Amino acid sequence: MNSLIIATREFRSLFLSPLAWTILGVTQLILAYMFLTQIDYYLAIQPKLVGIPGAPGVTDLVVAPLFGNAAVILLLITPLLTMRTISDERRNKTISLLFSAPISLTEIVLGKFLAIFTFLLIILLSIALMPLSLLTVGELDMGKFCSCLLAMTLLMASFNALGLYMSAIASQPTVAAVGSFGALLLLWIIDWAGSNSGNTSSVLEYISIMRHFENLLRGLVNSSDVSYFILFIAGFLILSIRRLDNDRLQK
Amino acid sequence: MSTLIEVNNLSRQFGDHCAVDNVSFSLKKGEVLGFLGPNGAGKSTTMKMICGNLTPTVGEIKINGHDIIEQPKLAKAELGFLPEIPPIYPDLTVDEFLSYCAKLHGLRKDAIKKSVTRGKLKCGLTDMGSRLIANLSKGYQQRVGIAQAILHNPSVIILDEPTVGLDPIQILEIRELIRELGNEHSVILSTHILPEVQHSCSRVQIIHHGKLVLNESVEGLSRRMTSSSLMVRFREQPDEDVLQNLAEVTAIDELKQGQYRIHHNQGTSISEAVAKLAVTNNWGLLELTPEKHDMEQIFLSITQDSNNHE
Numbered sequence: 001m002n003s004l005i006i007a008t009r010e011f012r013s014l015f016l017s018p019l020a021w022t023i024l025g026v027t028q029l030i031l032a033y034m035f036l037t038q039i040d041y042y043l044a045i046q047p048k049l050v051g052i053p054g055a056p057g058v059t060d061l062v063v064a065p066l067f068g069n070a071a072v073i074l075l076l077i078t079p080l081l082t083m084r085t086i087s088d089e090r091r092n093k094t095i096s097l098l099f100s101a102p103i104s105l106t107e108i109v110l111g112k113f114l115a116i117f118t119f120l121l122i123i124l125l126s127i128a129l130m131p132l133s134l135l136t137v138g139e140l141d142m143g144k145f146c147s148c149l150l151a152m153t154l155l156m157a158s159f160n161a162l163g164l165y166m167s168a169i170a171s172q173p174t175v176a177a178v179g180s181f182g183a184l185l186l187l188w189i190i191d192w193a194g195s196n197s198g199n200t201s202s203v204l205e206y207i208s209i210m211r212h213f214e215n216l217l218r219g220l221v222n223s224s225d226v227s228y229f230i231l232f233i234a235g236f237l238i239l240s241i242r243r244l245d246n247d248r249l250q251k
Numbered sequence: 252m253s254t255l256i257e258v259n260n261l262s263r264q265f266g267d268h269c270a271v272d273n274v275s276f277s278l279k280k281g282e283v284l285g286f287l288g289p290n291g292a293g294k295s296t297t298m299k300m301i302c303g304n305l306t307p308t309v310g311e312i313k314i315n316g317h318d319i320i321e322q323p324k325l326a327k328a329e330l331g332f333l334p335e336i337p338p339i340y341p342d343l344t345v346d347e348f349l350s351y352c353a354k355l356h357g358l359r360k361d362a363i364k365k366s367v368t369r370g371k372l373k374c375g376l377t378d379m380g381s382r383l384i385a386n387l388s389k390g391y392q393q394r395v396g397i398a399q400a401i402l403h404n405p406s407v408i409i410l411d412e413p414t415v416g417l418d419p420i421q422i423l424e425i426r427e428l429i430r431e432l433g434n435e436h437s438v439i440l441s442t443h444i445l446p447e448v449q450h451s452c453s454r455v456q457i458i459h460h461g462k463l464v465l466n467e468s469v470e471g472l473s474r475r476m477t478s479s480s481l482m483v484r485f486r487e488q489p490d491e492d493v494l495q496n497l498a499e500v501t502a503i504d505e506l507k508q509g510q511y512r513i514h515h516n517q518g519t520s521i522s523e524a525v526a527k528l529a530v531t532n533n534w535g536l537l538e539l540t541p542e543k544h545d546m547e548q549i550f551l552s553i554t555q556d557s558n559n560h561e
Contacts, residue, residue: 002355002357005351005354005355006355009340009343009351013340013342013343016342017342092336092338092340093334093335093336093338094338094339094340095338096299096302096304096332096334096338097338097352097355097399098355099302099303099304100302100303100304100327100330100332101327101352101355101356102323102324102325102327102328102355102356102357103324103327103355104323104324248303248304248305248306249306250265250305
């Protein structure tokens with residue numbers, strides 16, 4: 001309940017600055033352009049696909065790549081959204097308002113998390129409208145589409161949790177942004193090591209966000225992938241709570 | 252009357268530096284406690300610990316019987332805190348901000364509006380409701396901070412330098428407000444403006460180098476402020492030994508030609524004896540004034556005494 005109060009305020013504050021509107025506009029513009037080029041590509045190769053049995057459909061060739069691209073854009077913008085959540089409160093000393101109110105640290109962190117998550121869901125919704133518009137002219141593989149939505153939701157929540165933790169560590173919002181961007185990019189590409197020579201490490205592969213994300217994007221809902229994301233989210237949220245607790249213990 | 256704040260053996264260490272050292276005190280309902288001390292004495296650290304913004308290294312704090320560490324939610328529900336820098340969100344309006352604070356403190360929907368109106372009224376913000384906090388002057392921002400602390404009608408109100416940045420009229424209003432709050436709540440007030448303490452507090456504590464060096468009621472303090480020295484001026488050179496031999500006299504300083512300050516024990520008066528001596532010895536008494544100690548002198552003597560101990 002208390003988390004919702006914090007989340008509501010945080011969410012409304014987000015829209016008081018032009019940042020939220022800019023992010024919504026820019027992502028939509030870029031993804032719409034990418035969506036159009038995918039459609040174009042699909043229309044070009046469609047005649048060749050007709051003859052092949054079990055050929056990939058529009059969901060595989062247009063929808064999945066769209067969400068793949070969206071993931072990369074989110075990698076860039078989520079740090080910008082999360083950077084201010086905790087570090088700004090600490091800098092402006094408004095954090096003591098939360099510390100002296102009868103709210104637990106868990107509720108504070110969850111409140112911040114929910115606010116950004118709601119915003120990210122709005123982005124997801126506006127992205128999802130593009131593939132849905134294809135329903136007017138054809139059919140979509142709804143199973144795969146839902147799996148893509150699930151993938152995006154989990155990915156967004158993970159990015160959000162990590163960004164929140166970075167904001168809890170950093171004393172300045174920009175430092176938090178750079179930190180979370182770096183960490184996310186590293187986790188994205190961490191399985192590149194050795195992938196060319198063929199001797200990939202299974203540990204690095206498991207750590208990589210991209211591996212788990214791609215499975216879901218292909219329509220393969222695997223409990224191990226889903227639990228990877230849930231562990232990731234819970235882990236960073238717990239770390240953020242611990243870090244916030246450290247503020248009061250500071251030596 | 253019930254004890255609202257209980258602080259036992261509180262200490263706080265920052266690395267090797269001991270910011271607060273074994274401080275204990277308690278505060279009853281209806282008391283206004285003035286917290287004095289030079290910069291860096293540990294006032295803010297103590298206040299932050301009482302409000303649960305900082306965990307003590309050693310010691311316990313109880314707010315209305317609830318331990319701030321063990322039962323933080325129950326204890327904090329009784330607290331209203333204004334830190335040194337008012338915790339306000341510049342991008343909200345006064346109304347939005349205050350109702351957010353009311354919600355954070357778990358007020359019910361119908362109570363929120365009432366308490367916001369009451370808070371604004373008490374802090375003179377009634378006309379400012381729809382103004383953006385960022386556009387308010389420093390004094391008004393400070394008022395918003397105070398309003399935030401008293402909004403939910405807490406039994407303990409802790410104000411860290413509440414009158415900073417206010418103009419003299421506002422300061423008077425805030426002092427009046429604090430005295431009014433003191434009737435139904437316990438208030439802790441930190442400040443370095445000494446007259447403020449005399450005006451609005453019922454008890455005074457002076458903290459220095461993290462230690463509590465004085466804990467006294469305002470009446471006790473005024474007793475301390477009674478004279479303990481006499482300023483005299485003679486036309487002729489007096490015999491200092493004769494003066495020194497007077498009962499209760501502890502020391503004599505010669506200030507200028509013929510002007511002396513005679514220190515004597517507290518609570519006694521030697522004016523009459525000095526006057527008699529002057530007349531019988533024909534020193535030509537020109538001036539005789541019992542000197543009043545003001546707060547500032549007491550503050551200085553206490554903090555400097557403990558400086559010398561170290």
